[in-house]
Amino acid sequence: xxxxxxxxxxxxxxxxxxxxxxxxxxxxxxxxxxxxxxxxxxxxxxxxxxxxxxxxxxxxxxxxxxxxxxxxxxxxxxxxxxxxxxxxxxxxxxxxxxxxxxxxxxxxxxxxxxxx
Numbered sequence: 001x002x003x004x005x006x007x008x009x010x011x012x013x014x015x016x017x018x019x020x021x022x023x024x025x026x027x028x029x030x031x032x033x034x035x036x037x038x039x040x041x042x043x044x045x046x047x048x049x050x051x052x053x054x055x056x057x058x059x060x061x062x063x064x065x066x067x068x069x070x071x072x073x074x075x076x077x078x079x080x081x082x083x084x085x086x087x088x089x090x091x092x093x094x095x096x097x098x099x100x101x102x103x104x105x106x107x108x109x110x111x112x113x114x115x116x
Contacts, residue, residue, distance in 0.1 A: 009050050016044045020055050027059065030073045034066045074100060 020040040027038050042056030043049055061067055071081050079100045 007052060010053050011050050012048050013044075013053070016051075016055060017047075020045070020057065023055065023057060026077055027057070030070050030077065031059070031061070031066065034061060034063075036061050036066075 017040070024038045024040075028036065037060035039058045039060070040055070041058045042054070043051030044053070044055050059067070074081070081100055
């Protein structure tokens with residue numbers, strides 16, 4: 001039997017939007033030559049809402065190849081491509097999903113930043 005992972009919900013942190021904006025700048029730099037949409041999603045994007053202290057970021061690109069070509073650039077910036085979450089779908093609009101994760105250091109330690 002696998003023990004369930006404990007989920008920590010913390011009070012809203014007013015630093016979350018700035019942490020997203022900082023990471024968004026990194027991602028826009030990596031994808032500077034293609035059209036990309038970078039959005040702060042999940043509970044940390046809702047002002048005043050307690051949440052798991054994980055910044056969820058969603059990227060939208062026209063072609064998955066634009067992401068795949070930048071895996072080394074993302075790795076150089078601390079992102080890890082998590083292949084086990086790669087999935088395909090046979091119906092639009094979401095044809096492919098890729099999952100990346102990274103950690104961001106804060107004054108209280110490292111907090112996960114998740115990008116998919």
